[in-house]
Amino acid sequence: MMIRGIVRISIYVAILSAILILLQELLGTDPKALIQTTLLAMTPLALAAAGEALNQRAGMVNIGIEGIFAISAIAGVYMAEVLGNGYLGLLFGGLVGALIGFIMAVVSIYGKADQIIMGMGLNIAAMGITPFLLRAIWGFPGLHLPPKEVLIQRLDIYGFQISIVTIAAIVIAIALHIILHKTYLGLWIKAAGEAPEALDAAGHNVNMIRMITPTIGGFLAGLGGAFMPLDFFGSITKEFTAGRGFIALACVISSNLEPMGSLGFALIFGLADALAPVIAITPGVKESVPYQFILALPYIVTLAVVAIAVKGRKLPRALGIPYSRE
Amino acid sequence: MAETLSYSMPLALTGLTFAIGIRTGLFNIGSEGQVYMGALAAVAIGSASLSYAGHAHIALTLIGSALIGMLWALIPALLKVYRGVHEVLSTIMLNWTAYYITMYISSQVLVDPARPEKTLSVLESSRFSTIVPGTTLTGGIFISIATALAYYFLISRSVLGYEISLLGSGIDVARYAGVNVRKIMIYSFLLGGIASGIAGGLLVIARPPTYAIYGTLGNIWGYGFEGIGVALIGRNNPIGIILASILYGGIKNGGRFMEYYAGIDSDLVKAINGLIVISLSMPELFRILGRLVRR
Numbered sequence: 001m002m003i004r005g006i007v008r009i010s011i012y013v014a015i016l017s018a019i020l021i022l023l024q025e026l027l028g029t030d031p032k033a034l035i036q037t038t039l040l041a042m043t044p045l046a047l048a049a050a051g052e053a054l055n056q057r058a059g060m061v062n063i064g065i066e067g068i069f070a071i072s073a074i075a076g077v078y079m080a081e082v083l084g085n086g087y088l089g090l091l092f093g094g095l096v097g098a099l100i101g102f103i104m105a106v107v108s109i110y111g112k113a114d115q116i117i118m119g120m121g122l123n124i125a126a127m128g129i130t131p132f133l134l135r136a137i138w139g140f141p142g143l144h145l146p147p148k149e150v151l152i153q154r155l156d157i158y159g160f161q162i163s164i165v166t167i168a169a170i171v172i173a174i175a176l177h178i179i180l181h182k183t184y185l186g187l188w189i190k191a192a193g194e195a196p197e198a199l200d201a202a203g204h205n206v207n208m209i210r211m212i213t214p215t216i217g218g219f220l221a222g223l224g225g226a227f228m229p230l231d232f233f234g235s236i237t238k239e240f241t242a243g244r245g246f247i248a249l250a251c252v253i254s255s256n257l258e259p260m261g262s263l264g265f266a267l268i269f270g271l272a273d274a275l276a277p278v279i280a281i282t283p284g285v286k287e288s289v290p291y292q293f294i295l296a297l298p299y300i301v302t303l304a305v306v307a308i309a310v311k312g313r314k315l316p317r318a319l320g321i322p323y324s325r326e
Numbered sequence: 327m328a329e330t331l332s333y334s335m336p337l338a339l340t341g342l343t344f345a346i347g348i349r350t351g352l353f354n355i356g357s358e359g360q361v362y363m364g365a366l367a368a369v370a371i372g373s374a375s376l377s378y379a380g381h382a383h384i385a386l387t388l389i390g391s392a393l394i395g396m397l398w399a400l401i402p403a404l405l406k407v408y409r410g411v412h413e414v415l416s417t418i419m420l421n422w423t424a425y426y427i428t429m430y431i432s433s434q435v436l437v438d439p440a441r442p443e444k445t446l447s448v449l450e451s452s453r454f455s456t457i458v459p460g461t462t463l464t465g466g467i468f469i470s471i472a473t474a475l476a477y478y479f480l481i482s483r484s485v486l487g488y489e490i491s492l493l494g495s496g497i498d499v500a501r502y503a504g505v506n507v508r509k510i511m512i513y514s515f516l517l518g519g520i521a522s523g524i525a526g527g528l529l530v531i532a533r534p535p536t537y538a539i540y541g542t543l544g545n546i547w548g549y550g551f552e553g554i555g556v557a558l559i560g561r562n563n564p565i566g567i568i569l570a571s572i573l574y575g576g577i578k579n580g581g582r583f584m585e586y587y588a589g590i591d592s593d594l595v596k597a598i599n600g601l602i603v604i605s606l607s608m609p610e611l612f613r614i615l616g617r618l619v620r621r
Contacts, residue, residue: 063414067600111608116353116414117558118607124551125600132593246418253412292430299419306416307409 012264016271023275032160034274039166040232042263042270044069044224044244046169049251049262050176051220056257057180058213059193059318061115062104064122066245068218069225070130072097076226077236078137080150089150090165090226097222098215105214109207112322123245131238144236152231165227169263172220176259189213193316196323206323221245243299250302254309257316265305272301328461334575335470335532336361338568339525340553342477343518345562347413349481350514351494356402356417357522358550359424363398364391364526365539365546366428369436372448372531383452388469388527395523396516398424403515407508413515421550425543433541447537454532466532471568473524477517478564490514525549548596552578555599558606574599 020031048065055062062068072093080089104122108115138144154161180186191199192209200206228244229236247269248262255261280294340357347354371390372383402416436445454464481487489510493500500507529546530539539546556574560566581595 107604107608111614113604113608115607117554118604120353120355120414120551120554121600121603121605121607123600124554124603125597127548127551128593128596128598128600130593132591132597135591135593243418243422246415250415250419253415290430290434292426292433296423296426299422303405303411303416303419303423307405307411310409310411 009260009264012267016267019271023278034271034278036161037274038267038270039162040270041273042266043163043166043169044227044232045248045251045266045269046173046263047165047224047227048217048221048245048248049255049266050169050173050259051217052248052252053255053257053259053262054176054180054189055213055217056252056319057193057316058189058210059196059316059321059323060105060108060210060214060217061119061320062101062214062217062221063116063119063249064100064104064126064245065119065221065248066241066243067119067122067124067126068097068100068221069228069241069245070126071100071133072222072225073229073236073240074130074133074137076222077144077146077150077229080226080230081146084150086150086152086230089230090152090223093226093230094219094223097225098219101214101216101218101221102211104218105211109210109322112324115320134236134238142238145234146229146236150230151234152227154231163227163231165223165231169224173259173263180259190316192323193318196318200323210323221248224248247298247302250306254306265309268305269298269302272298328458328463330572330575330579331467332461332463332533332575333578334571335467336525336529336549337552337556337574337578338470338474338571339521339528340550341556341560341567341571342474342521342553342564343525343550343557344554345557345560345564345567346477346481346490346514346518346521348557348562349494350490350511351497352406352413352511352514354399354402354413354417354515354518355550355554356399356413356420356515357518357525357553358548359417359421360395360398360519360522361526361529361546361550362421362424362428362543364395364523365530366431366436366526367391367394367523368452368527368530369432369445369448369539372452372537373436373446375449380451383449384454384531387448387452387531388524391527392520392523395521395526396519399515399519399522400512403512406515407511428539428543428546429541432539432543437541438538442541444536444538444540448531452531453537454528456534462534464532464534466528469524469528469532470571473521474564474568477521480517481564486510486513522550522553525553552599555602555606558603 024031052062052065075096076089076093079092080086104118107113108118134144152163154163188199188204188209192206196206228240233240251262251265254265276294276297280291340361343357344354367390368387372387401420402413405411405416406413432445438444438446454466456464489505492503492505493507493510497507526546530537552574556567556570560570577595
């Protein structure tokens with residue numbers, strides 16, 4: 001399994017390098033800058049997708065990642081400014097995400113809520129809460145720039161800048177892969193999704209597992225959300241999430257609920273995200289293709305990739321169904 | 327009151343889109359993008375000088391909006407049926423694509439040369455006139471109610487409606503009953519697209535004073551997602567949706583006054599909308615509350 005994962009990732013890397021070389025030949029883009037942006041754009045997707053893959057394995061669906069991104073980003077920036085430390089801001093964003101994930105889990109387990117409707121409700125609520133909090137905290141509804149000191153410093157490896165959170169995201173994806181496939185906890189998680197009654201009969205608490213995974217998933221999504229203003233953009237705007245929560249879901253679904261696989265898809269969607277502004281300023285394209293169409297590119301790429309990758313995927317049997325002893 | 331009804335006019339239609347999806351067992355949240363496309367079609371057709379069309383201009387505009395809404399809904403339908411792409415994902419991606427397409431066309435192609443912040447206004451011949459002077463309530467409300475009633479009869483009285491409910495009660499049930507699952511799924515998306523397309527059209531041709539789309543899409547934004555709440559409150563029944571849309575129209579209208587008089591951010595209305603959706607997602611909530619009250 002591990003070896004197959006490594007082989008698959010090497011194939012992705014080979015394809016991506018081919019695309020990068022092609023781009024350099026065709027457009028004269030600086031590949032280093034492009035890779036740096038791609039990795040930055042990949043990070044929130046990878047974090048949220050790895051957590052959500054684990055979550056869906058346990059039979060829970062959280063389509064409110066978009067909402068968690070938005071709320072935890074504001075919480076993270078606020079705390080970073082109060083404490084004057086970006087890392088604590090990141091951590092706080094993660095904790096807020098974990099809290100939201102935990103509340104959603106409780107509501108869906110004990111309230112027997114339809115998780116898809118609830119997740120969408122969270123997204124809609126976040127659409128109102130984000131501009132409200134922006135105005136309530138910083139007095140300006142559109143945009144807020146956190147001071148330079150609280151932004152996360154990027155590592156510089158021989159001139160190649162990479163964020164420490166990106167490395168953490170890759171490590172977390174690998175760690176979740178190992179947890180899912182090599183440990184008892186992973187076995188229980190998979191059982192909670194495929195055959196909750198069997199897990200219950202074996203003497204384990206299904207609802208406990210189903211509360212742990214959304215909390216982990218929420219924490220990682222919150223981390224990704226706080227990462228965006230504190231590192232990736234360096235600013236927070238009204239609609240900065242721009243469908244990224246759903247693109248993270250696309251990573252999960254296309255990779256067949258594998259944390260490592262979703263890392264690979266996050267890389268592809270990150271590339272599409274990073275490529276859009278590059279294509280927009282390329283001579284020749286700039287004059288002929290409207291800017292707005294290029295901004296729509298990441299969404300079209302996502303839809304196309306999912307349409308190609310998703311055929312024949314098998315989802316856990318008890319996905320989204322609340323478990324109750326009969 | 328008239329303003330409230332004016333707000334509720336598009337909400338009833340976007341609510342129908344979501345409701346018919348849920349009745350089929352689909353979580354169709356593509357209404358937002360279909361509204362944009364419908365509004366775009368309304369501006370394109372409504373601002374064209376079709377003088378020979380006379381009073382049929384309104385009808386042509388609405389049919390155009392409905393058609394383009396339907397076409398936009400066809401994409402997730404085909405992706406769902408033939409590739410198994412989950413409709414939440416495809417519709418959200420298409421919402422954003424529609425957002426940027428509408429933004430481009432309304433700021434570059436159909437832009438009003440005199441006022442670059444909005445598109446061309448539709449011509450007199452394709453406008454609904456106001457029925458209560460001094461408000462924004464127009465005859466469009468009748469189109470909205472008529473569509474909801476048509477959907478009510480379609481769902482409760484026709485074969486297609488019965489097959490839709492069968493599919494909603496379980497895909498295996500429907501297969502055993504000999505329902506063509508693919509066909510019904512596509513029909514469900516298309517019916518939803520038509521309702522949202524009309525909603526987009528009405529937002530342009532039945533909402534004074536501009537009768538146009540603003541470049542920021544501010545006047546057509548958000549109705550699709552609010553439709554989810556409307557459909558849930560109306561219990562996915564078209565008659566219930568008409569009533570729920572009036573309630574929602576009241577909340578939206580009240581939000582505006584909250585901002586004027588009390589200085590409360592009208593964005594909170596959206597947050598409340600989300601909280602309503604969350605609370606309605608819990609069928610156990612009423613039982614839990616009932617237990618608490620009895621104690």
